[in-house]
Amino acid sequence: MSRKLLSLVTSSVALTMILLSTANGGSISEGLMSKLEGGQKSDAILELPSIFGNVISSNPLLNMMSGFAKVNMMTSLLKQATSASQAPFMSVISSLGLAESATPFWISNDINLKNVDMESIQTLAALPGVFTLREPAVVKVNPVGPGSNVDSETLHRASRQTQAQWGVSKIQAPAVWTTMEANGTTLFMGTQAPQMDKDMELTLWARTIVGRSYGIGVAPDAKWIACRGLDNNGRGSESWLKSCGQWVLQQKPHVVSNSWGGGQGANWYNDVINAWRTAGIIPVFSIGNSGSQCRTANSPGDQLPGSLISVGSTKSDDTMSSFSSRGASSSGALKPEVSAPGDQIPSAYYTGTSDYVYLSGTSMAAPHVAGAVALMLSANPTWKYADVYNALTGQSDKPATNDLSCGKPSSSTYPNNAYGYGRINVKRALGL
Structure with missing residues (x-):
């Protein structure tokens, strides 16, 4: 290939x-x-x-x-x-x-x-x-919840059978690795600290997408670069994020994975998202950690149905994470579009080169989707947003759920305002 x-x-x-x-x-x-x-x-x-x-x-x-x-x-x-x-x-x-x-x-x-x-x-x-x-506007990273440290032997045991940690395995990424690789550049917006080795959020997001050790990454052959849009406390200004948005557009990436957010119904970033989409860039946003109440979907993930992919968080048993924000959006649109593993996800930690930790948040779910998109585009370089969106939503896994208190736009169980169209399965999305 x-x-x-x-x-x-x-x-x-x-x-x-x-x-x-x-x-x-x-x-x-x-x-x-x-x-x-x-x-x-x-x-x-x-x-x-x-x-x-x-x-x-x-x-x-x-x-x-x-x-x-x-x-x-x-x-x-x-x-x-x-x-x-x-x-x-x-x-x-x-x-x-x-x-x-x-x-x-x-x-x-x-x-x-x-x-x-x-x-x-x-x-x-x-x-x-x-x-x-x-x-x-002032924004903040969609925070990851505190988790316990994990030693390398525990990680090794967890990945011994599938060569992947549970979230990576759950979305069937290893089945795709045997047939293709995702190579190229991965860009991350919303880094916190000026030195990468002190940047907790970047470390977590990056490793969930591209990590190689112990099977923690969805697309381990992808590469990445960063744009610093948040400060050391995980807060960012409108000016910083628009500056990053302009820079990202000029780099012409394929996927933008965003784990920052806050508030609802905000449209100030929509021109940036529209510019990315027009350029062929696929925007992925975490939906926020304000669940489990209805209508808690965060901006910008709650914006522009059909122009971005917002992501909710699931547990290892495929139930919905209680913290994951639910739809509908303030305009009544279905949110999120899809869901992915984001609860107790093992990832590399910023405190040392051999440090790993379990953490939870939709900020851990969105990188699973970004990595899946990287694999999909590696297999199908001519695919556009609509192709990726249709494959992810149409071929998702649909766990049995009673999490329908936020209503659903049809008489069927799916789509709904917790899982969206379902929990992603990159193997099924590629027809493998």
């Missing part, structure tokens, strides 16, 4: 706003106003109407392009359109002495402002046009 470079990326947030409209200009969110009261300063986002759909859909040449040529053209078009849209605002921002700390984004039509005061915000709000000035 010919080898083709593959990519995966790892890398959340409702923004409820009450908008205060100025007479002839934009709107200021109540949250931002409250932060600026009493002479305080705050970061802010100047959010202009999205131009993504108009720019991309109005250029028929893009539909005939692929690969980096398409990404480069998309980037050029988006930069031109957002630069023109943002120019009047950047001029005023410069006159206010804020240009050096302002970050204009081209993947989404907005400008991040640092340390601004009420006077500057009111000056900007008075400009003509339709736009919003609001507080930036």
Whole structure:
């Protein structure tokens, strides 16, 4: 079988706003106003109407392009359109002495402002046009629950029969290893610490996808690179994650595995997701750890049905993890799309090169799906999002479940708002 470079990326947030409209200009969110009261300063986002759909859909040449040529053209078009849209605002921002700390984004039509005061915000709000000035979104990693340390002999015994740990074996990855390999680049968004050896979350996500020792990885022949979108405490700013989103687009990976989130119904990252999808990148998001109540699906995983794959967590006996967020989304859409092992998953730990630990969370489930997608694309390099989505959802395992208290969109047991279309099975998805 010919080898083709593959990519995966790892890398959340409702923004409820009450908008205060100025007479002839934009709107200021109540949250931002409250932060600026009493002479305080705050970061802010100047959010202009999205131009993504108009720019991309109005250029028929893009539909005939692929690969980096398409990404480069998309980037050029988006930069031109957002630069023109943002120019009047950047001029005023410069006159206010804020240009050096302002970050204009081209993947989404907005400008991040640092340390601004009420006077500057009111000056900007008075400009003509339709736009919003609001507080930036702040996100956090979907945390993994505390787990016990595990020694290498225990791991060796667990993997002796199948050459894989239980989650990797449960989704039938070893059966795929015998026929293909996933080679290439895996990118992860949402790393926490500046030094990789101190980065707990990156270590866990990366090893669940690409780990080789003791069968802890789904696609052990894949490779990865990272974009740091979160700080040492697992929190990230909107600006950091959009910067990562722009960079990811330009790398043209195949899969982006995101284990950050928070809040519900937030659409501020949708232009990034749409850009990835247009470029042929498959976004995978953990659905959050706010279960087991209904309608606890987290953003961005609760967004854009049919444009991303959100993932819930299952246990070794195929029951649903109690912490796994359930749907439906705030808009009523089925969530998550699929589920995967995420409860008591053995993985490498950041404390040492020989340290392993059992941990739980949808942040451990999403990498199982990302690794499965890597294997699927290795077997079928021409597959697109729809092919992967249809194979994963249509050929998933469907455990017997009574976890239907959150309702279901049809008279059948599946799909439902706990497992989605089922727990993934990469062997079945590939027809092996």
